[in-house]
Amino acid sequence: MKITEHIERAGGRTLFSFEILPPLKGHNVQGIFDGIDPLMEFRPPFIDVTYHREEYVFIEREKGLLEKRVVRKRPGTVGICAAIQSKYKVDAVPHILCGGFSKEDTENFLIDLDFLEIQNVMALRGDAVKSEVYFKPEADGHRYACDLVKQVSEMNEGNFLDEALENGHKTEFCIGVAGYPEKHMEAPSLDRDIQYLKSKQEAGAEYVVTQMFFDNSRFFEFVEKCRKSGIHIPIIPGLKPISIKKHLSLIPHRFHVDLPCDLVREVEKCSSNNEVQEVGIEWCIQQSRELVAAGVPVLHYYSMGKSENIRRIASEVF
Ligand code: FAD
Numbered sequence: 001m002k003i004t005e006h007i008e009r010a011g012g013r014t015l016f017s018f019e020i021l022p023p024l025k026g027h028n029v030q031g032i033f034d035g036i037d038p039l040m041e042f043r044p045p046f047i048d049v050t051y052h053r054e055e056y057v058f059i060e061r062e063k064g065l066l067e068k069r070v071v072r073k074r075p076g077t078v079g080i081c082a083a084i085q086s087k088y089k090v091d092a093v094p095h096i097l098c099g100g101f102s103k104e105d106t107e108n109f110l111i112d113l114d115f116l117e118i119q120n121v122m123a124l125r126g127d128a129v130k131s132e133v134y135f136k137p138e139a140d141g142h143r144y145a146c147d148l149v150k151q152v153s154e155m156n157e158g159n160f161l162d163e164a165l166e167n168g169h170k171t172e173f174c175i176g177v178a179g180y181p182e183k184h185m186e187a188p189s190l191d192r193d194i195q196y197l198k199s200k201q202e203a204g205a206e207y208v209v210t211q212m213f214f215d216n217s218r219f220f221e222f223v224e225k226c227r228k229s230g231i232h233i234p235i236i237p238g239l240k241p242i243s244i245k246k247h248l249s250l251i252p253h254r255f256h257v258d259l260p261c262d263l264v265r266e267v268e269k270c271s272s273n274n275e276v277q278e279v280g281i282e283w284c285i286q287q288s289r290e291l292v293a294a295g296v297p298v299l300h301y302y303s304m305g306k307s308e309n310i311r312r313i314a315s316e317v318f
Contacts, residue, residue, distance in 0.1 A: 001091060002174035003120050004206050006045040007234055007297045014292045016318050018301040018310060019048035022076040035307045042314045046091040047084055051077045053100040056131040082116045091120055098142035099126030106151055107161050114171045122176040123148045146199045149175055153204030179208040181222035185256040194229050207233050209300055212240040215260045216290050237291055240302040241309045242280035244273045281309050288317040
């Protein structure tokens, strides 16, 4: 079922969902199921599965002579989505990227998803690979997520890339996109970023999932600005509990979001990561409760493969 249908059917009740990462290459899928199992009691209508493109690594072969290797550390997004749908009977939402894909690669990828009866996709640009400063699209690939959304929308209309082919089949993907309450790092301003978010809605996006945030007022202000700008689709908050002290520097660096002073102070007082985890869980419970009270359609947790803290949060909130 489409995410938008799940939201409609809930009739104003806040739903629970979460995002997982495919396992590192060389690990089996059981670890993924072990992470999902404890969260099933909260009846997630959907589970997101991230997509990880290739990374370029440089290996020194001889002194001063570097060899460039291409590695995909976390393949398996499609396989895991298919396994989730068959094992748990919940909708899996694969993330699809502009980066690393030509338009034809995207079309073929979407055909596989359609055959697997996957009805939802999260359409993203992807980040620059580590060896590049700026994001670089493939030759004949998409530069922005809104162009990827357009391609999926075209397939939903039965328009495939090669007009010479006799097309008849229409895919039925419900398309989610990313939003940034504290603006995307490359955007010149939050207002401009919201304009670009609106262009994703105009291209066919049906819901937004936000980047993580730790101060709900940033989310509420963002939603208000989006609504004023004409973005009317559901906006789903993304939440992540802090669990290690290192997150104090890692999260702002990696995700370009602020951590509130009170949270930083509490984490700094901790003498072990077990204590940090407790602070992170408590903070996230308070955030979650306030968001539920504000009537958000879904609380979407970034589990990063660790479900125990998400289970504890959900058991206090749902
Ligand atoms: P876009 O919407 O294309 O925006 C990228 C930048 O370009 C922004 O600064 C925007 O303001 C600007 N922009 C947009 N349109 C235009 C335009 N027409 N002209 C000029 N500027 C424009 N990454 C992964 O690799 N795999 C994942 O699975 C993954 N999942 C994610 C899930 C969520 C919920 C979120 C929030 C992020 C996820 N990411 C993932 C990270 C994401 O790929 C990066 O944040 C990426 O840098 C931007 O992606 P986007 O889809 O928001 O891009």
